[in-house]
Amino acid sequence: xxxxxxxxxxxxxxxxxxxxxxxxxxxxxxxxxxxxxxxxxxxxxxxxxxxxxxxxxxxxxxxxxxxxxxxxxxxxxxxxxxxxxxxxxxxxxxxxxxxxxxxxxxxxxxxxxxxxxxxxxxxxxxxxxxxxxxxxxxxxxxxxxxxxxxxxxxxxxxxxxxxxxxxxxxxxxxxxxxxxxxxxxxxxxxxxxxxxxxxxxxxxxxxxxxxxxxxxxxxxxxxxxx
Amino acid sequence: xxxxxxxxxxxxxxxxxxxxxxxxxxxxxxxxxxxxxxxxxxxxxxxxxxxxxxxxxxxxxxxxxxxxxxxxxxxxxxxxxxxxxxxxxxxxxxxxxxxxxxxxxxxxxxxxxxxxxxxxxxxxxxxxxxxxxxxxxxxxxxxxxxxxxxxxxxxxxxxxxxxxxxxxxxxxxxxxxxxxxxxxxxxxxxxxxxxxxxxxxxxxxxxxxxxxxxxxxxxxxxxxxxxxxxxxxxxxxxxxxxxx
Amino acid sequence: xxxxxxxxxxxxxxxxxxxxxxxxxxxxxxxxxxxxxxxxxxxxxxxxxxxxxxx
Numbered sequence: 001x002x003x004x005x006x007x008x009x010x011x012x013x014x015x016x017x018x019x020x021x022x023x024x025x026x027x028x029x030x031x032x033x034x035x036x037x038x039x040x041x042x043x044x045x046x047x048x049x050x051x052x053x054x055x056x057x058x059x060x061x062x063x064x065x066x067x068x069x070x071x072x073x074x075x076x077x078x079x080x081x082x083x084x085x086x087x088x089x090x091x092x093x094x095x096x097x098x099x100x101x102x103x104x105x106x107x108x109x110x111x112x113x114x115x116x117x118x119x120x121x122x123x124x125x126x127x128x129x130x131x132x133x134x135x136x137x138x139x140x141x142x143x144x145x146x147x148x149x150x151x152x153x154x155x156x157x158x159x160x161x162x163x164x165x166x167x168x169x170x171x172x173x174x175x176x177x178x179x180x181x182x183x184x185x186x187x188x189x190x191x192x193x194x195x196x197x198x199x200x201x202x203x204x205x206x207x208x209x210x211x212x213x214x215x216x217x218x219x220x221x222x223x224x225x226x
Numbered sequence: 227x228x229x230x231x232x233x234x235x236x237x238x239x240x241x242x243x244x245x246x247x248x249x250x251x252x253x254x255x256x257x258x259x260x261x262x263x264x265x266x267x268x269x270x271x272x273x274x275x276x277x278x279x280x281x282x283x284x285x286x287x288x289x290x291x292x293x294x295x296x297x298x299x300x301x302x303x304x305x306x307x308x309x310x311x312x313x314x315x316x317x318x319x320x321x322x323x324x325x326x327x328x329x330x331x332x333x334x335x336x337x338x339x340x341x342x343x344x345x346x347x348x349x350x351x352x353x354x355x356x357x358x359x360x361x362x363x364x365x366x367x368x369x370x371x372x373x374x375x376x377x378x379x380x381x382x383x384x385x386x387x388x389x390x391x392x393x394x395x396x397x398x399x400x401x402x403x404x405x406x407x408x409x410x411x412x413x414x415x416x417x418x419x420x421x422x423x424x425x426x427x428x429x430x431x432x433x434x435x436x437x438x439x440x441x442x443x444x445x446x447x448x449x450x451x452x453x454x455x456x457x458x459x460x461x462x463x464x465x466x467x468x469x470x
Numbered sequence: 471x472x473x474x475x476x477x478x479x480x481x482x483x484x485x486x487x488x489x490x491x492x493x494x495x496x497x498x499x500x501x502x503x504x505x506x507x508x509x510x511x512x513x514x515x516x517x518x519x520x521x522x523x524x525x
Binding site: 152156157160161162163166169170172173174176177180216219220223224226 | 356360363364366367370371374375380383384387388390391392395398
């Protein structure tokens with residue numbers, strides 16, 4: 001039975017989501033890490049909420065970045081280890097479809113989870129509710145872009161010794177513009193001025209990576225798998 | 227002319243040409259850098275705003291241009307190697323990376339030493355400085371990735387893909403002073419109205435730039451010879467080459 | 471002449487600046503030659519092993 005690209009995409013997406021929910025500890029780990037990091041900052045600083053507010057966007061974004069790196073490791077690794085990835089590559093659907101499905105599934109369970117939790121964390125860090133819309137939007141766009149950058153990095157480092165260290169080294173320089181604009185957008189929203197410019201830039205980065213990264217990540221997998 | 231391009235894909239030809247170019251490139255580089263230093267340090271008039279401190283431009287700007295140019299060349303060589311499967315491309319990319327990284331470091335350090343008297347700080351998180359620092363990390367990532375694979379051919383291809391992905395940072399470095407409010411000075415040489423610098427200051431700068439480019443070429447030739455040998459160790463021509 | 475060395479008072483920035491540039495230039499030459507030497511040694515070892523293996 002021949003399967004079209006869209007059906008293949010849905011099948012892989014469903015599989016990924018089902019597998020993720022079967023291992024709740026792996027699912028929750030980045031989220032818990034995110035919560036821990038963001039609560040450690042106020043504890044460590046013991047300053048008034050108003051001062052914490054100045055650092056809040058940066059803290060939020062650095063925590064999001066680091067917890068994404070944690071979860072990226074498993075994006076391709078498990079399937080590469082037991083040979084499933086090679087089977088998927090040989091399936092005739094093209095690696096790109098598989099990569100898009102896997103990365104989207106990854107974002108849904110990690111990036112999106114962070115975005116949904118962020119209002120709680122934001123309140124704890126002193127971010128005013130008026131800035132929440134910008135915060136959610138910028139985190140949403142940013143984590144999606146990050147999932148894609150991470151997919152390229154993960155594809156390049158499967159099966160490499162100390163791959164996670166290398167993964168961080170590869171992803172972080174590419175993610176720095178994201179951090180600058182993401183934190184900058186929330187900063188401006190807190191200050192009350194328009195964050196439109198920064199959000200547009202984040203959206204542009206997101207569109208750029210969503211369109212080009214799948215091919216780069218698929219190429220990376222082809223290099224490491226053959 | 228196309229036959230020359232075809233020849234460039236041949237490792238023994240590249241090994242030969244590189245060996246012969248080295249003394250010429252070093253020679254002309256030494257002359258242009260020598261002239262640039264003498265003119266830039268001794269003869270060119272001091273800047274009315276910055277005084278003698280402006281002379282740091284004569285290493286900082288050429289280093290900056292080189293850091294970005296070498297990355298671009300590395301990315302192009304990588305792309306050629308990936309698309310047309312020309313292994314010499316990987317050799318050129320692998321050879322260029324450490325040279326480019328060293329020039330990026332030179333840019334950051336000389337810029338930092340220039341920043342202290344001019345802006346009052348050794349560092350600022352401004353767009354151009356930050357994107358140049360990102361460039362250093364990109365070089366480090368490419369070099370580490372290449373070294374992380376046991377199979378060198380796979381390492382070459384992975385590093386090549388990463389260089390191509392990272393080339394997106396190059397226009398950011400260049401245009402950062404145009405797109406954002408930056409502490410760093412804007413373009414003074416490549417502008418629509420021509421260079422904004424007087425000739426007496428510009429000529430030594432151009433000479434240093436040319437000298438550094440030729441120096442890169444010379445060092446590249448030395449490294450490319452080694453990289454080509456590493457990748458072609460099993461071939462017959464290597465037997466002759468090592469005998470010499 | 472002392473004017474030259476003092477660089478209008480900026481000497482402690484200007485000379486380390488050029489000094490670091492010189493260090494990078496020197497390192498490049500040294501490191502490149504070292505890597506070529508190592509590559510040649512590895513290549514001659516491979517050639518020697520191949521020669522000793524052939525009947």
